[in-house]
Amino acid sequence: MRLKDRADDEAWFEFTEIYRPVVFRIACRKGLQPADADDLAQQVLSAVARTIDRWQVDPARARFRTWLGRVATNAIINALTRGAPDRGSGDSGLNDLLNQRPAVDGPTSDLVRIEHRREVFRWAARQIRPEFHPATWDAFWLTAVEQREVDAVSRELQLSRGSVYAARSRVMRRLKQKVQEWVGETGE
Numbered sequence: 001m002r003l004k005d006r007a008d009d010e011a012w013f014e015f016t017e018i019y020r021p022v023v024f025r026i027a028c029r030k031g032l033q034p035a036d037a038d039d040l041a042q043q044v045l046s047a048v049a050r051t052i053d054r055w056q057v058d059p060a061r062a063r064f065r066t067w068l069g070r071v072a073t074n075a076i077i078n079a080l081t082r083g084a085p086d087r088g089s090g091d092s093g094l095n096d097l098l099n100q101r102p103a104v105d106g107p108t109s110d111l112v113r114i115e116h117r118r119e120v121f122r123w124a125a126r127q128i129r130p131e132f133h134p135a136t137w138d139a140f141w142l143t144a145v146e147q148r149e150v151d152a153v154s155r156e157l158q159l160s161r162g163s164v165y166a167a168r169s170r171v172m173r174r175l176k177q178k179v180q181e182w183v184g185e186t187g188e
Contacts, residue, residue, distance in 0.1 A: 014182075018123055020045060022115040124178040132171060139164045140171035 005011065023044045027037035129137055135157055142153045143164060154161045 014123075015048075016045060018116070018119045019048075021122075022119050025115050120179055120182060121175075124175055124182065128171070128174050128178050131174065132167075135159065136167040137171065139167035143168050144172065 020041045023041040024034075024037045027040045028034060032040060132140075139153060139157055139159060142148045142156070143150055150161055150164050153159075154164050157164070159167070
């Protein structure tokens with residue numbers, strides 16, 4: 001809802017910080033080259049800026065992420081089917097190749113949901129990282145994100161196993177709080 005206020009720079013910054021990477025990764029997974037995916041992400045964000053006034057919060061209708069996923073999907077389809085006038089079309093079979101590629105990530109709405117969750121995690125992690133001592137952060141990151149064994153991390157960081165578990169727990173608790181703050185502000 002805050003995006004409807006075009007003067008709310010913080011809302012637009014947060015929106016861009018979370019959703020631009022989501023749209024970019026979806027476009028890449030659907031077959032676009034990184035430069036084209038970046039252009040597409042910009043187009044989707046521009047489309048959201050132009051049409052956000054028409055989006056209404058309605059619990060009976062789709063959530064914002066679903067609406068955004070539809071905007072992104074339509075833009076991706078347009079990018080893949082319309083193409084630039086100088087794009088080769090001969091017997092390259094590009095469209096056949098793209099159509100044969102299995103959809104390993106399920107429907108696009110699931111992909112949007114997963115990528116959204118990943119980006120919210122990344123955003124929250126960037127926000128809270130300065131709150132922790134580097135060894136505490138590393139103990140969390142290495143065990144929770146990289147899923148390395150606690151014993152190995154304990155030796156590497158020269159911390160006791162208990163300290164590694166405590167560090168991971170403290171960071172996880174703060175991370176969950178930060179995500180909940182964001183969810184509370186955005187309603188997502």
